[in-house]
Amino acid sequence: MKALTWHGKGDMRCESVPDPKLQDARDAIVKVTSCAICGSDLHIYDGVIPGMEHGDVVGHETMGEVVEVGSGAASKLKVGDRVVIPFTISCGECFFCRQGYFSGCERSNPNREMATKLWGNSPAGLFGYSHILGGFPGGQAEFIRVPYADVGPIKVPEGLSDEQVLFLSDIFPTGYMGAEMCNIKGGETIAIWGCGPVGQMSIRSAFLLGAERVIAIDTVPERLAMAKAAGAITVDFHAEDVYERIMKLTRGRGADGCIDAVGSEADATASADSLLDRVKTATFLGTDRPHVLRQAIHSCRNFGVVAIIGVYGGFLDKIPFGSAINRGITMKMSQTSVQHYLPKLMDHIVKGDIDPSFVITHTAPLDDGPDLYKTFRDKKDGCIKVVLKP
Template sequence: MKALCWEGINDVRVQDVPDPKVLDDKDVVLKVGLSTACGSDLHLLTGHIPFMQAGDVIGHEFMGEVVEVGPGVTRHKVGDRVVVASFIGCGECYYCKHDLWSLCDNTNTNPGITQALWGADPGGIFGYSHAMGGFRGSHAEYVRVPFADHTAIPIPEGVDDLSALFASDSVPTGWMGADLGGVQPGDTVAVWGCGAVGQMAARAAQLLGAERVLVIDRFDYRLRQAERTFGVETLNYQRVDVGAALREATGGRGPDVCIEAVGCEAHSDGPQYVYDQVKSKLKLETDRPIAVREAIHNCRKGGSVFVLGVFSGFVDKFPLGAVLNKGLTVRGAQQHGQRYIPMLLDRIAKGELSTGHLATHVMPLAEAPRGYQLFKDKEDDCVRSVFQP
């Protein structure tokens, strides 16, 4: 079959790879209907996420049709249309039973790597390095889905493939930021990053009752899309003083909840950007936490900061003094998809959540390298590239 393979830094190619097979009685094989590039994939392309090997199939956000079922699968049958959570959950361990699915104890097949790096191993994820299990990714014609009774979720009638696609990762990730960030009715929420995840976090904040939602980015086409689709307020940090704008919007206090949806390669026009670039090139830090610093600095006293962006290791100049002296709650997580996806599919079916607008560039899998180039370089107003095998 054809699949998009990582061959090195900024080098992805569509190649022939072996067809997947059922390896465990809880597996299904899925014929991929749609998959999409994700902002966290760009960290693979630039080499920020280690433990990649040439030939690895990338991609983790997808939906499709079940074509083969292991004998231990009870919730799916051949022909079912499903969306797949990007993190694989066994459904039986302590973490899965407590709805902390991305922390599953049993799905990362290479736990020693992350135990040494982070002190514990999270769950396995499709197409995201051997540190996260080494599973083949979704930019392929077919994918093996382990623990399918928990990892694959049926798509309701009335939800089209394109809308369901983003319920795999972008929508639950954004929703988690607003939910676990503690958004309450009447709150003012600020979101750093206006890609798919940032837009979904903003919409989630609205649906959880936020009175005002402000989204921060530097790309006008993304800000316009969010404003047009969800009616949020937008701030281009290259044109306005974000801190002053947030204080003005909140009577001088700052937002109640700040959600960071940028990640380890954050950009800035200030001197901190140069500082972080130099530190990372010298291997004195692995990630650039610019948006995290800004969220902590601008959050109101006693407020909440939630980190959604992907970070791989260590950062410098973390404002711990601000966290302590402002009495902030700071949380972060990879998405607990199985906790949210069924509810989110129902909201999509009811028209409460719009997701299809994110797919600005839909193309055959054969053109996936071009799709990643468009996505990475923000060419042609690309928000998300979507691939059809």
């Protein structure tokens, strides 16, 4: 089969790899009908994710048609079912899965010792996202093996297109989780750093949950225009001081909730500290660029919430922890427990509360994937979200 594979920094290839096979009774094989390039895939493309090996199949936003089912998953799935596949691989039975914390699954990462050495313990295994998280072949391919298929995939109701439901695999639940973490009761001001696909989902989710105002922070014109179309107040961080604008809009109080939807590769030209972060990472004196997280903490009101849904991988420098503790800020963060959110968010789509397909700017065959990685990474051609059709 064809698949997109990683061969080093900036080197994605569409090439032939072995077809997946059932390896366990709870597996299923899915023929991929749509997949997407995620912003976190760009961290792999940029070579900043450890544990990648040449030839690894990438991608974790995937859906398709079931073509083979193991006996242990046959009670939940059958051949011909259309399904969306969560990027988190979860057993459904361990301590964390039973509590709904599917991204903390204790069983699904066969390389948990590697993760433990880096992070102190292991999260769940993930599709297409390094051997530290299991080395599972990803879904930017013609077919994918889905472990624990009786727990993960959700069936797609009749009448919904791939484009409407594909993002249930990651960016819609992730964006929604960020908004939910902000404890929105109604009437709040929520500030969101990053108007990429996840940030766009957070903007709409915050409004869906009852926020009165959303402040969307970015510098890419197409992203800001999309955020404005959703009703957000937009701030171009190259044109004005973000902290000062938020303070002015909130009469000096700060935002009720601040969402970091950027993560480890914040724009190095945003400020002096972001430029210093870039120098540190380039000279191996740092692992991540946390400028956005610093700004979110300072811009949050006393006893507000900072929700971190952007990807960080290592150790962060110069975090204003004194600000956070002295002002009673709550910090929430997680890889998304996608399975927890799927029924609720699918219902929102079915009812017409939201159509996540709004974020798609480019649709192309799998063969075009390597070029579109570069287009997406360089923010060219108005590219916000890429969907690939194997």
